[in-house]
Amino acid sequence: MKISHYLGIAIVLLAVNTAMATNQVTISADVICPIANSLTFPDQVLNPDITIPNTWNPIYTGLIQVGGCGPWSVSVTSDKDDGKMTSGALKLGTELQVKATPQSTGNSDGWIVPTTTAKRIAYDYGNYPEWFDGELYQPTAFTDVDGRYGMVLTFTYARTV
Amino acid sequence: MLSIRYVSGVIAFILVFLILTLGCASASIEISVGSILDQVSPGQHVAYEINVTASNDSSAKDFAADIYGFGQSLDGSYVELKADQDKSPYSARAYLKLDSKDFRLEPGETKMLTLEGDIPSDVGDGGRYAIVSIRPPTPKASKGVSVSMGIIIPVILSIKDTEMAKTGEISEIELDAPILAEQQNLSLIFNNTGNIHYRAIAEADLKDKDGNVLTSASTKPSFSSIIPSNSLLIKLVLSPEKKLESGDYTIASEVSTEDGEILAKKEISFKIE
Numbered sequence: 001m002k003i004s005h006y007l008g009i010a011i012v013l014l015a016v017n018t019a020m021a022t023n024q025v026t027i028s029a030d031v032i033c034p035i036a037n038s039l040t041f042p043d044q045v046l047n048p049d050i051t052i053p054n055t056w057n058p059i060y061t062g063l064i065q066v067g068g069c070g071p072w073s074v075s076v077t078s079d080k081d082d083g084k085m086t087s088g089a090l091k092l093g094t095e096l097q098v099k100a101t102p103q104s105t106g107n108s109d110g111w112i113v114p115t116t117t118a119k120r121i122a123y124d125y126g127n128y129p130e131w132f133d134g135e136l137y138q139p140t141a142f143t144d145v146d147g148r149y150g151m152v153l154t155f156t157y158a159r160t161v
Numbered sequence: 162m163l164s165i166r167y168v169s170g171v172i173a174f175i176l177v178f179l180i181l182t183l184g185c186a187s188a189s190i191e192i193s194v195g196s197i198l199d200q201v202s203p204g205q206h207v208a209y210e211i212n213v214t215a216s217n218d219s220s221a222k223d224f225a226a227d228i229y230g231f232g233q234s235l236d237g238s239y240v241e242l243k244a245d246q247d248k249s250p251y252s253a254r255a256y257l258k259l260d261s262k263d264f265r266l267e268p269g270e271t272k273m274l275t276l277e278g279d280i281p282s283d284v285g286d287g288g289r290y291a292i293v294s295i296r297p298p299t300p301k302a303s304k305g306v307s308v309s310m311g312i313i314i315p316v317i318l319s320i321k322d323t324e325m326a327k328t329g330e331i332s333e334i335e336l337d338a339p340i341l342a343e344q345q346n347l348s349l350i351f352n353n354t355g356n357i358h359y360r361a362i363a364e365a366d367l368k369d370k371d372g373n374v375l376t377s378a379s380t381k382p383s384f385s386s387i388i389p390s391n392s393l394l395i396k397l398v399l400s401p402e403k404k405l406e407s408g409d410y411t412i413a414s415e416v417s418t419e420d421g422e423i424l425a426k427k428e429i430s431f432k433i434e
Contacts, residue, residue: 040191041310156296158239158313159195160385161358 041157189216190266190310192295197276197316203284207257208277211314213295215266223265225298226274230254231290231315235350235394237385239313241294249390251356253289253318256281263298276316286323287356290388291316317358328355329424331416332392342405342433347378349395351387351416351425358386361424363395365414375410376401382419405433 193212201207215222230247231254232240247254257278264272276293296311319325330352337346347365360382367375378397387393399412410433415426 038191038193039195039312040189041312154296154309154311156239156311156313158315161196161198161315161317 039157039159189219190214190222191216192312192314194314196314197293198319199317200319200321201280202321203280204282205280206277207280207318208275209316211274211276211293211295212271213264213266213274214271215268217269219266219268221265221267223263223298224272224295225263226259226293226295227262228254228257228259228276228316229292229294231292231388233385233388233391233393235392237383237387237393239292239315239385241292241313249290250285251288251290251389253278253291253316257291257316259293280318280320284320285356286320287325288358288389289318289320290358319357325357326355327357327359327418327422327424329353329361329387329416331414331425331427334412334414334427334429336412336429336431340431340433343400345399345412345431347397347399347412347414347429349397349414349416349427350392351395352392353387353389356389358388359418360386361393361395361416362419363397363414363416365397365399365412367399367401368411368413370409370411375405407433 191212191214193214194209197209199207199209213224230242230244230249230252232242232246232249234240242249242252242254244254257276260275260277261272264274266272274293274295280289293314293316294311295314297309331349332352333348333350335348337348345367349363351361351363353359362380362382364377364379366377369375376399378399380395380397383393383395395416397414409430411428411430413426413428415423417423
């Protein structure tokens with residue numbers, strides 16, 4: 001095989017990888033405990049980036065890899081006021097699913113009808129899985145002055161007491 | 162001499178590896194204290210160090226740290242209460258302070274925050290609670306979805322040699338509608354009316370009109386303690402072996418501590434048509 005063949009394979013693999021990840025994002029959120037009662041958090045990244053399109057109800061599924069040094073909790077909040085979260089499941093060392101679902105709650109003029117702040121919590125409780133609500137409804141009508149869609153998901157960690 | 166085929170294969174492998182792992186590498190932040198739990202005396206001066214360290218491979222980051230009242234939502238998650246929201250008599254927020262609220266961490270740098278304060282001489286009984294929050298400045302959305310991270314450090318100070326009152330009440334009890342003959346979904350809202358935190362366990366018995374227990378359900382201890390003046394939503398699913406026949410039924414619920422101390426009881430009756 002020539003090098004072009006290998007490069008061709010690499011490009012195909014990249015395409016497959018990208019295609020598989022289109023609706024599947026990874027949110028890196030490992031927590032480790034270097035010493036007792038201390039916590040280390042890698043920077044969280046969305047991989048790949050999610051772009052919110054100007055369409056109705058596209059669904060993104062994110063995975064948060066959790067593990068180690070429980071019990072701790074993570075709550076997820078949106079910077080927008082009218083998102084909401086529903087539930088999924090989390091167990092120590094397993095993946096946490098988060099769905100970000102841009103969904104208009106505005107009226108025909110595009111105004112937003114405020115509901116509640118998006119917030120749910122997941123618990124790492126050793127062998128005791130807790131329900132995690134990971135479905136985020138995000139209005140498509142949130143745009144900046146340039147018409148760009150955007151939101152920030154904030155993951156807040158705490159060791160439970 | 163290496164063949165062109167071997168070299169090209171290695172190059173392609175490296176390319177594939179880099180492509181597939183792109184974005185997986187990440188810098189980290191380390192917090193030296195996950196929680197602060199202490200026993201203190203009235204009039205005592207307290208000081209706690211919190212070291213925040215950025216890894217060498219990170220970029221410079223800005224942080225905002227502050228003290229809040231210790232609130233909880235019904236799902237048990239911790240809520241940062243600002244001064245005007247913090248009405249709890251068991252709050253330690255007002256007499257604790259951080260020596261630094263806004264700081265920047267260069268790669269590899271450690272910032273030591275000091276949380277300190279004076280416990281009032283008339284502080285009273287039980288526990289006192291606060292939250293230290295460390296997070297980047299308020300994130301701004303750009304195009305698409307971005308993520309931000311915050312860290313909450315629970316602060317629990319137990320006042321030495323005082324009465325620790327573990328009390329509580331079930332303020333609400335209800336069954337999900339429609340009420341089914343096959344399964345009953347029970348919701349309780351339990352309030353910690355005491356002056357100290359604890360984990361709660363809930364149990365419920367489904368009884369017929371003669372008081373015979375048809376089935377029972379219980380929870381494991383709550384994932385996190387219930388802080389005084391806060392409430393927890395507890396859900397129980399009762400699944401009788403047989404579909405309930407027409408008649409009157411009662412569900413008797415109780416909430417206890419991990420030690421088995423019963424804190425509250427409440428019943429709800431329903432009818433299957």
